[in-house]
Each structure stands twice: as C-alpha cells, then as structure tokens.
Amino acid sequence: MKNYHILKSFCKKIFLIGSGNFWYEERVIGDDNRISYKMLKYILFSIYGFMTLFEIMAALIGDFPEDEKSDSVTFAVSHTIVMIKIFSVLSNKELVKQLISDLIKVCEVHEDEILMKEKYKIIKINVAAYFLVVYGSAACFVSEGLRKMLEGSHFVTIVTYYPQFEDNSPIATVVRVFSTIVLFIMMLTMIVSVDGFTVAILIMLKYKFITLRNYFEKLSDDFEMALKRENPRIAADKLTKDLIEGIKMHKELIRLSKEIDKAFGTVMALQLCQSSGSAVSLLLQIALSDQLTFVAGMKIFFFVFALFFLLGLFLCNAGEITYQASLLSGSIFYCGWHLCPSQIPQQRDLRSLVLLASAQAQRPQVMKAFKMLDLTYGTFLLVIRGTYSVFALFYAQNQ
Structure with missing residues (x-):
C-alpha cells in the first residue's frame, strides 16, 4: 500500500476515536469542528483527565493497602505521561497535517511496489504486536481484580481516590467497573492517536531513505545504458539532472526528520523517561513483595514488557533511520559519475556535485530526545542496562 492510503487509514481511526482530524485534505475524512464532535472530544478527554487526577490523589493522599497503593502510584505516573503525550500530539495537529502531506509526496514517484508491501507489513506487525502487549497487560489487571473479588474483596483494576478501599457499595462497584472501561478506551486512544x-x-521515514538509496544506486545502471544509446554529453546532462533531483529529495528528508522531531519528539522523550522510571518501581514490587500472587506478578511483568516494547519500537525504528541515512553517502558516490568520459565538461560538475552530496550524507542523521539523548539502538541497550543497575542498587539496599 502507498503511504497515502496507510496514513489516511490511520487518520480515519484517529478521527473515529475522538482525537480529531489529522488528514491534510479538507472534507475527506470528517469535520472535527462540528459542535457535536467537539462535545464528544471534550467529554472524552475530560473523563481521561478526571480519572488521571483521581489516580494522582489516590497515590498522594489515598489510604489503601500496600498492593493497591503501589498500583495507584504506577498508574498515576503512567497515565499522567500518557495524557501529556496525547496532548503534545493534539497541540501539533497543524504541524502533523503538513508533515503527513510532505511525507507522502517526497520520493513518491520512485517508490517500489515490493518495498511498499514490505513496509506495510512491518507497520502492521509493529502496531498489532504493541496492541496485543498493551491489552494483554490490561487483561492481567482485570484478572487480578476478578481474583480479589472471588476471594471476598472488591473488583479493582486502577486505583482512584474514590471509592475508598472499605467502600463496597453498589455505586463504588459501578465506579470501579466504569474506570476499567475508561482505561481500555484510553489505551485505544494512546495506541492509535x-x-x-x-x-x-x-x-515510513526509514523506507523513504531506503527508496532514495535505491534511486541513487539505479542512476549508475541507467547512466551506463544511456552511454551506449545516446551521446555522452546528453547522458551526462541527464545524470546531472537526476543527481540534483536526488539531492533535493535528500534535503527534504532531512527537513522532515526535524519536523518529526518537533511533532513527536515529546512522545519519544517521555516514553524514554516512563520506561526507565516506571520499570524500576514495578520490578521492585516483584522483588520485595513476599505475598505476590502469580496473576499479580504477571500483570507487573506485562506492564514492564509493554513499556520496554514501545521504547524498543521508538528507538529501534529511529535507529534504523540513522542507519539507512548513513548508507546514502556510498550510494551517492557510486551513482555513475566515474563512468563519464573525462573529456566531457559535465564530468567536472558531476564530480563536484557528488562530493558535496556525499559530504552532506555523511553527517549523522540522529533523532534526539530533549535535543540531548540520541534515539538509537545504543540508547535502547543503555536504558535497559541502566534500569537493571538502578533496580539492583535499590534491591540490595532493601535486603
């Protein structure tokens, strides 16, 4: 599938779950300026906000048993970060619209159908796997709540300031079930939007760099065939024109990398903080609890796995962009300029163009969190090792 159809499908789903219209074409998906849609969006995000506020209150001033107190802290921190991530994207809606439009157009005429199918498959696998991990974690919290209810306590998934632990009234039960439903809807908004x-x-940006690399590599074969069919001067002119087009596409991809950082940089940076900070707290719950049930252990394990799985998706795909961009220099250098006869005046211009373009491509294309920390494979491994080191330190002090 082409980028146009993939992103349009994504924007349709984002619109349907109440997060607004991110599609750049007017009157194609829907009107998020309608009063009815604005009311739906306001009500939905107000519920998310009040639930998160009650979770924070439960963590700070609530009187709950140790296990529910730990859950309240975990959810308060995680859902606060989720809300900030959601609003960071919503606040950049116009930027995202323009980004989508530009991302679709760049390199579009040179995209290979087989490569596009591979990209679509990878997107589906990544998003579907994350969906399963998130809802697998949520299902474990529901299972633990059902276990408590069967043992004579009350059903609970997320812990909010109201109802209190001792409150087992019908209204309290309705609030707890309603909070669980809100949790599942909120997770859908987080995943899709x-x-x-x-x-x-x-x-998509990664595959744009792959498409551009294939474009430069194809220039050499095309130029060699043109030299056999046409006048060397005409063939050299065509190579120069195609090389300039490739350089313009490369410049556009570099610009889009910066635009992606503006639109989604906060999301990736906050996920970096959430995955490392929350994971330490959750792992300590497993290590220090003497009465942790199997289901309770599974819910914490799934939560930690979901946090690191998403961080891995962000950092590894961002790292792939850096890697694919680093291969462009070699592809540009072997674009075929060396096949141009030395007596042709264009040969000197081609050589200068290739040197400048190769030098530009050698500058690392690295996405950053908070404009400081590189979003790469190395950072992902560093976070995992750092999280384990902090966990081991706290665990040793509490023994």
Whole structure:
C-alpha cells in the first residue's frame, strides 16, 4: 500500500476515536469542528483527565493497602505521561497535517511496489504486536481484580481516590467497573492517536531513505545504458539532472526528520523517561513483595514488557533511520559519475556535485530526545542496562 492510503487509514481511526482530524485534505475524512464532535472530544478527554487526577490523589493522599497503593502510584505516573503525550500530539495537529502531506509526496514517484508491501507489513506487525502487549497487560489487571473479588474483596483494576478501599457499595462497584472501561478506551486512544501513529511515521521515514538509496544506486545502471544509446554529453546532462533531483529529495528528508522531531519528539522523550522510571518501581514490587500472587506478578511483568516494547519500537525504528541515512553517502558516490568520459565538461560538475552530496550524507542523521539523548539502538541497550543497575542498587539496599 502507498503511504497515502496507510496514513489516511490511520487518520480515519484517529478521527473515529475522538482525537480529531489529522488528514491534510479538507472534507475527506470528517469535520472535527462540528459542535457535536467537539462535545464528544471534550467529554472524552475530560473523563481521561478526571480519572488521571483521581489516580494522582489516590497515590498522594489515598489510604489503601500496600498492593493497591503501589498500583495507584504506577498508574498515576503512567497515565499522567500518557495524557501529556496525547496532548503534545493534539497541540501539533497543524504541524502533523503538513508533515503527513510532505511525507507522502517526497520520493513518491520512485517508490517500489515490493518495498511498499514490505513496509506495510512491518507497520502492521509493529502496531498489532504493541496492541496485543498493551491489552494483554490490561487483561492481567482485570484478572487480578476478578481474583480479589472471588476471594471476598472488591473488583479493582486502577486505583482512584474514590471509592475508598472499605467502600463496597453498589455505586463504588459501578465506579470501579466504569474506570476499567475508561482505561481500555484510553489505551485505544494512546495506541492509535499517539504511539502507533508515531511508530508508523518513523517506519515510513526509514523506507523513504531506503527508496532514495535505491534511486541513487539505479542512476549508475541507467547512466551506463544511456552511454551506449545516446551521446555522452546528453547522458551526462541527464545524470546531472537526476543527481540534483536526488539531492533535493535528500534535503527534504532531512527537513522532515526535524519536523518529526518537533511533532513527536515529546512522545519519544517521555516514553524514554516512563520506561526507565516506571520499570524500576514495578520490578521492585516483584522483588520485595513476599505475598505476590502469580496473576499479580504477571500483570507487573506485562506492564514492564509493554513499556520496554514501545521504547524498543521508538528507538529501534529511529535507529534504523540513522542507519539507512548513513548508507546514502556510498550510494551517492557510486551513482555513475566515474563512468563519464573525462573529456566531457559535465564530468567536472558531476564530480563536484557528488562530493558535496556525499559530504552532506555523511553527517549523522540522529533523532534526539530533549535535543540531548540520541534515539538509537545504543540508547535502547543503555536504558535497559541502566534500569537493571538502578533496580539492583535499590534491591540490595532493601535486603
């Protein structure tokens, strides 16, 4: 599938779950300026906000048993970060619209159908796997709540300031069930509007660099065939024109990398903080608890796995962009300029163009969190090692 259809499908889903219209074409998906749609969006995000506020209150001033207190802290931190991530994307809606339009157009005429099918498959696998991991984690929290209910306590998934632990009234039960439903809807908004959307954009940019690399590599074969069919001067002129077009596409991809960082940089940076910070807290719950049930252990394990899985999707796909961009220098250098006869005046111009373009491509194309920390494979491994080191330190002090 072409980028146009993939992103349009994503924007349709984002619109349907109430996050607004991110599509750049007017009156194609829907009107998010309608009063009814604005009311739906306001109500939806107000519910998310109040639930997160009650989670924060439960963590700070709530009186709950140790296990529910730990859950309240975990959810308060995680859902606060989720809300910030959602609003960071919503606040950049116009930027995202323009980004989508530009991302679709760049390199579009040179995209290979087989490569596009591979890209679409990878996007589906990444987003579907993340969807399963997130809802697998949520299902474990529901299972633990059901276990508590069967043992004579009350059903609970997320812990909010109201109802209190001792409150087992019908209204309290309704509030707890309603909070669980809100949790599942909020996770859908997070996956589709923020995390899955960000992953899809990163994968698309990666394949744009692959398409550009294939374009430069094809120039050499085309120039060699043109030398056999046409006048060397005409063939050299065509190579120069095609090389300049490739340089313009490369310049546009560099610009789009910066635009992606503006639109989704906060999402990736916050995920970096959430994955490392929350993981330490969750792992300590497993290590220090003497009465942790199997289901309770599984819910914490799934939560930690979901946090690192998403971080891996962000950092590894961002790292792939850096890697694919680094291969452009060699592809540009072997674009065929060396096959141009030395007596042709264009040969000197070609050589200068290739040297300048290769030098530009050798500058590392690295996406950053908070404009400081590189989003690469190395950072992902560094976060995992750092998280384990902090966990081991706290664990040793508490023994």
